[in-house]
Amino acid sequence: MNRLGTRAAPYLYAVLRIIGALLYACHGAQKLLGLFGGVRGGTVPLLSLPGLAGVIELGAGLLIAGGVLTRPAAFLASGEMAFAYWLSHAPRGFWPIRNGGELAVLNCFLFLYIASQGAGPWSLAQLGKTLHRAVPLRTVRPSPSG
Numbered sequence: 001m002n003r004l005g006t007r008a009a010p011y012l013y014a015v016l017r018i019i020g021a022l023l024y025a026c027h028g029a030q031k032l033l034g035l036f037g038g039v040r041g042g043t044v045p046l047l048s049l050p051g052l053a054g055v056i057e058l059g060a061g062l063l064i065a066g067g068v069l070t071r072p073a074a075f076l077a078s079g080e081m082a083f084a085y086w087l088s089h090a091p092r093g094f095w096p097i098r099n100g101g102e103l104a105v106l107n108c109f110l111f112l113y114i115a116s117q118g119a120g121p122w123s124l125a126q127l128g129k130t131l132h133r134a135v136p137l138r139t140v141r142p143s144p145s146g
Helices: 002-033 049-066 070-092 102-117 124-134
Strands: none
Touching: 002 049, 002 102, 049 070, 070 102
16 A cells, blocks of 8 residues: 555645646636636626735636646745735634634645645646657758758
8 A cells, every 4th residue: 555655646746736726726717707606796806906816816726737837836826825814814813713714724735835846747847848858859960061
């Protein structure tokens, strides 16, 4: 069982990164595009704090899910979740279970972990590295005739 867990760990991490990031992006799509019921049935103004949060959630979520610029996007997402917790949830009480901030805290630390680990397998960054190694660049040499 230990060897199976060790071999599967990078791929389980990739599933965690992709699913967590797509769920996070859904919150941005809800705010900006009105998808999934929207915010009170609509969208939020783009030039507002919820609008900025929506841009970060949708943009960073898609980048993290795709494995592109994963570390900076995840670090930004972690910071946004920490800011959201202290701005919206902490004033209602200390414990996240009582102030409704469990998801913000969980996402904050999930994205902080992803920022520390990077894209991993099943990412566009990894695909780019694989393609770069698979297709060597040819050097063009001048012909002897001139």
